[in-house]
Amino acid sequence: MNPATTVNAPAIVEESTKEHDLKRPLGFIPMLAWSAILLLVNLPLFWGDIRAELLFLPSAVIDGQWWRVITYPLVHLTWYHLLLDAGGFLLVLHCLEEKRRCVVALYLTGASAGSLLGALALDPSVIQQGLSGLSGVAHGLMAVTALEMLQHKNQRTWGAFSLAAVTVKSIYELWSGHVFFEFMHMGMCGHPLAASHAGGVTGGILTYGLIWAWSHRRRSPGDRDIEYSAQAPASCWQKMLHSFIRALTPMLYRVHYEGVARIPKHGPAVLVCNHVSYVDWLIIASACSRPVHFVMHASIYRKPLLRWLCRLARVIPIDSGRKSPGVLRQALGEISDVLRTGCLVCIFPEGRLTRTGRIDRFRPGIEKIIHNTPVQVIPLALRGLWGSFFSHKDGPAMRRWPRVVWPRIELRAGTRIRPHHVTAANLQRTVQGLYGDLAA
Numbered sequence: 001m002n003p004a005t006t007v008n009a010p011a012i013v014e015e016s017t018k019e020h021d022l023k024r025p026l027g028f029i030p031m032l033a034w035s036a037i038l039l040l041v042n043l044p045l046f047w048g049d050i051r052a053e054l055l056f057l058p059s060a061v062i063d064g065q066w067w068r069v070i071t072y073p074l075v076h077l078t079w080y081h082l083l084l085d086a087g088g089f090l091l092v093l094h095c096l097e098e099k100r101r102c103v104v105a106l107y108l109t110g111a112s113a114g115s116l117l118g119a120l121a122l123d124p125s126v127i128q129q130g131l132s133g134l135s136g137v138a139h140g141l142m143a144v145t146a147l148e149m150l151q152h153k154n155q156r157t158w159g160a161f162s163l164a165a166v167t168v169k170s171i172y173e174l175w176s177g178h179v180f181f182e183f184m185h186m187g188m189c190g191h192p193l194a195a196s197h198a199g200g201v202t203g204g205i206l207t208y209g210l211i212w213a214w215s216h217r218r219r220s221p222g223d224r225d226i227e228y229s230a231q232a233p234a235s236c237w238q239k240m241l242h243s244f245i246r247a248l249t250p251m252l253y254r255v256h257y258e259g260v261a262r263i264p265k266h267g268p269a270v271l272v273c274n275h276v277s278y279v280d281w282l283i284i285a286s287a288c289s290r291p292v293h294f295v296m297h298a299s300i301y302r303k304p305l306l307r308w309l310c311r312l313a314r315v316i317p318i319d320s321g322r323k324s325p326g327v328l329r330q331a332l333g334e335i336s337d338v339l340r341t342g343c344l345v346c347i348f349p350e351g352r353l354t355r356t357g358r359i360d361r362f363r364p365g366i367e368k369i370i371h372n373t374p375v376q377v378i379p380l381a382l383r384g385l386w387g388s389f390f391s392h393k394d395g396p397a398m399r400r401w402p403r404v405v406w407p408r409i410e411l412r413a414g415t416r417i418r419p420h421h422v423t424a425a426n427l428q429r430t431v432q433g434l435y436g437d438l439a440a
Contacts (some may be wrong), residue, residue: 110207111140118199140204384409
């Protein structure tokens with residue numbers, strides 16, 4: 001390994017850390033606070049009642065009850081109404097790239113105002129029935145996430161698709177007078193107002209445009225280049241998939257995590273793990289507080305039903321240099337690019353699922369990756385998945401019924417390894433030590 005290349009490692013970590021300091025995640029506590037507020041406001045639903053004093057009613061606002069202009073998104077008419085609207089709102093709020101609380105507050109204000117004004121201007125029923133719920137606000141935030149994705153070259157396709165989808169949906173609803181998934185409301189949500197969706201999207205787009213124009217007017221061109229090249233955050237779809245994985249994993253397995261706090265919350269790192277089953281990635285992704293870029297064999301990546309999902313999750317396909325040298329070079333380049341943006345990459349150095357339950361020889365590709373981009377390596381070991389439905393014990397995987405319902409498994413993380421100590425043999429010994437007696 002060339003010692004000169006390791007000089008860049010602290011710079012990569014420092015650059016990524018500064019970027020994360022600039023945009024701190026909303027975190028668990030604010031999301032919990034939003035959930036608590038929505039729950040407290042809608043407690044009367046337990047007794048079949050609603051907080052009518054917080055609904056938006058134009059006549060009441062004219063009489064001086066001004067707070068209804070602010071509180072109307074918090075009130076819902078049934079528990080089904082609450083779960084449908086609040087669930088979508090919290091998910092999209094979590095997926096926002098922008099984490100500065102003041103800017104997020106402006107997005108919420110713009111989407112809320114657009115939802116309210118759109119309903120008032122285009123739906124006369126608001127005068128008699130009022131307005132409540134977060135549906136229009138969630139549509140506005142979805143438009144904002146799509147616009148954020150358009151700012152990054154590698155996310156523009158999904159950003160354009162998302163923006164087109166939410167815009168066309170809102171226009172269709174406004175033209176037809178019916179919400180797109182009206183059958184899901186089951187008659188339980190009062191009278192859904194299509195105009196509030198279109199207004200929320202309009203408000204979100206206008207607010208984003210004003211903030212973008214203001215921020216770029218105050219910055220020099222050099223500052224703009226730094227902003228969009230120093231960090232390539234996870235896409236909205238990647239965050240949504242990651243949130244879904246973290247919710248799904250505890251339903252499938254009882255996972256005991258040991259030492260996973262060593263996986264960095266910020267900055268680049270490579271995770272290496274033994275390869276036992278087809279769901280190894282699921283367990284590893286659930287242990288991380290941010291999305292992970294997994295490296296997958298190209299033959300699996302190319303399968304028709306999996307390729308779309310892999311591209312959505314930004315999986316990196318790889319192959320051996322002997323079979324596909326071009327695929328290998330492209331994979332190494334993509335891995336380096338991802339690490340330079342401060343993200344996590346997970347690799348299974350064995351290159352294939354074990355067929356004996358033991359850890360196979362680690363291939364030297366991991367050494368090339370660290371040589372190209374010197375970052376810290378976190379060794380991981382999965383225990384308890386050998387013999388599961390997704391492993392190759394007693395024949396090909398997924399060819400027999402699961403033997404245990406809700407099995408207990410374990411994920412262990414070892415001490416971080418510095419770039420200049422990384423070799424395939426050293427990593428294999430470390431992972432075997434974490435794996436324990438089963439790795440004989």
